[in-house]
Amino acid sequence: MTIAAEQVINGIIQERNLVTELPGPRSLALLARKENAVSAGVGIGLPVFITKAGGGILIDADGNSLIDMGSGIAVTTVGNANPEVAGRVAAQVANFTHTCFMVTPYEGYVEVCEVLNRLTPGDHEKRSALFNSGAEAVENAVKIARAFTGRQAVVVVEHGYHGRTNLTMGMTAKNMPYKHSFGPFAPEIYRVPVSYPFHDGPHGGAEVAAWAISRMEKEIGATNIAAIVIEPILGEGGFSVPAPGYFKAIADYAHANGIVFVADEIQSGFARTGDWFASEFEGVVPDLITTAKGIAGGMPLAAVTGRAEIMDSVHAGGLGGTYGGNPVACAAALGSMAWMQEHDARQIAKEIEAVMLSRLTAMQINHPTIGDIRGRGAMIAIELVKPGTIEPDAARTTALNKYCHQHGVVTLTAGTYGNVFRFLPPLTIPIPLLEEALGILEAAFEATA
Ligand code: PLZ
Numbered sequence: 001m002t003i004a005a006e007q008v009i010n011g012i013i014q015e016r017n018l019v020t021e022l023p024g025p026r027s028l029a030l031l032a033r034k035e036n037a038v039s040a041g042v043g044i045g046l047p048v049f050i051t052k053a054g055g056g057i058l059i060d061a062d063g064n065s066l067i068d069m070g071s072g073i074a075v076t077t078v079g080n081a082n083p084e085v086a087g088r089v090a091a092q093v094a095n096f097t098h099t100c101f102m103v104t105p106y107e108g109y110v111e112v113c114e115v116l117n118r119l120t121p122g123d124h125e126k127r128s129a130l131f132n133s134g135a136e137a138v139e140n141a142v143k144i145a146r147a148f149t150g151r152q153a154v155v156v157v158e159h160g161y162h163g164r165t166n167l168t169m170g171m172t173a174k175n176m177p178y179k180h181s182f183g184p185f186a187p188e189i190y191r192v193p194v195s196y197p198f199h200d201g202p203h204g205g206a207e208v209a210a211w212a213i214s215r216m217e218k219e220i221g222a223t224n225i226a227a228i229v230i231e232p233i234l235g236e237g238g239f240s241v242p243a244p245g246y247f248k249a250i251a252d253y254a255h256a257n258g259i260v261f262v263a264d265e266i267q268s269g270f271a272r273t274g275d276w277f278a279s280e281f282e283g284v285v286p287d288l289i290t291t292a293k294g295i296a297g298g299m300p301l302a303a304v305t306g307r308a309e310i311m312d313s314v315h316a317g318g319l320g321g322t323y324g325g326n327p328v329a330c331a332a333a334l335g336s337m338a339w340m341q342e343h344d345a346r347q348i349a350k351e352i353e354a355v356m357l358s359r360l361t362a363m364q365i366n367h368p369t370i371g372d373i374r375g376r377g378a379m380i381a382i383e384l385v386k387p388g389t390i391e392p393d394a395a396r397t398t399a400l401n402k403y404c405h406q407h408g409v410v411t412l413t414a415g416t417y418g419n420v421f422r423f424l425p426p427l428t429i430p431i432p433l434l435e436e437a438l439g440i441l442e443a444a445f446e447a448t449a
Helices: 025-037 083-095 107-119 134-149 166-171 205-219 246-256 278-282 327-342 345-366 394-406 431-447
Strands: 050-054 057-060 065-068 126-131 153-157 189-192 225-230 260-264 288-291 302-307 370-376 379-384 412-414 420-423
Touching: 065 431, 083 327, 107 126, 107 302, 107 327, 126 134, 134 166, 134 225, 134 260, 134 288, 134 302, 166 189, 189 205, 205 246, 225 246, 246 260, 246 278, 327 345, 345 370, 345 379, 345 431, 379 394, 394 412, 394 420, 394 431
Parallel strands: 153 189, 153 225, 225 260, 260 288
Antiparallel strands: 050 057, 057 065, 126 302, 288 302, 370 379, 379 420, 412 420
16 A cells, blocks of 8 residues: 555654554663653653654654654644754754854844744834743843833733743742742742633623733732733643733733733744734734744744844843854754745644634533633643533543543643643644544543543
């Protein structure tokens, strides 16, 4: 039998194929080594050790082919080892691997900043600065906002996630596993309500924004607030999309009060949701945007992009770091950005959304534990509850996740209550493979009923 050309990506046949139980013997041996060599503090979702990946498939050390519904937490949006990324990375590695941009610069860094300045919302003058991780980008957005405003307070929202460094742990809502026993956290961080339509009952976006604004007024005072930092779609918090009006009202409040409005688009950004940035669905132009994950096809790169007058308000030498904007990571980003533009990535994300929403909506009829189906583009989630209520069903979520893992589908959970099942497939996943993953999810619902 011949295999249709579109079913082979990166030399990998795009089909799920299990040749051992998961994890198989080689992965189990590697797991034993992991336990002896790696800190127990570093957890693993599914201990199959990966040797090759591409399209929508991950291949493990035992030769199993698994369907990738996580993209390494929204990172490999353009697919793993995308040839456009791999080719540019190889060429860059052969030329030079590092100089430190602050010591002797190179063009790739500037070019990545130019692309980010062009693609982020708003046609005002912009500047960018590059870093290594999402948390580092968030930290720098706060530094920049404080330098620009001369103010200290940072406002974040319930269910928000911003990273694992000290400042970003403090900005993150959920205790376990991110914050527990790691305090004290940085001061001057304030948390206000976020619109969460499935939980808010009759309260719409504008009303929840009014509560949040009232809290800022009474508990902090607008003139003390340097920045409001919000994810336009909650990431780790469970993919809740705020009700219309919420995000815009908070942004308007920030702009009316000299507060820097920062959209953390580290998870929702860069074509993932069917537009370059999720902020665009509400017509919001953030002052600063933080990006990471999907911008560089798997290489560590992050950025802060925003209004030139804010970005340039920092003293010379105030921003940086040894590796920030590493040339190899920049080459990967340029490859990833080129692929997205050539292949109309935003449209692919919308096609994935259509497939997922129709399958999940059909599943909900037989499985009323699916309380809510939400998200945008290739960033979709379901919230699992006791039928007819909003009472979380974390146990069912864990059971479903386990079933999918055992059957060769790499899935992720999320949510403050651990009851959200989220899907972040790479845009290179063939639709039949996506359908197969959803079929296994359906079987998981039946098996765990
Ligand atoms: N802001 C919105 O989603 C990273 C974290 C996984 P880093 N999310 C995945 C985990 O358990 O550590 C994230 C995010 C948003 C910031 C970050 C932080 O990005 O690159 O992980 O530092």
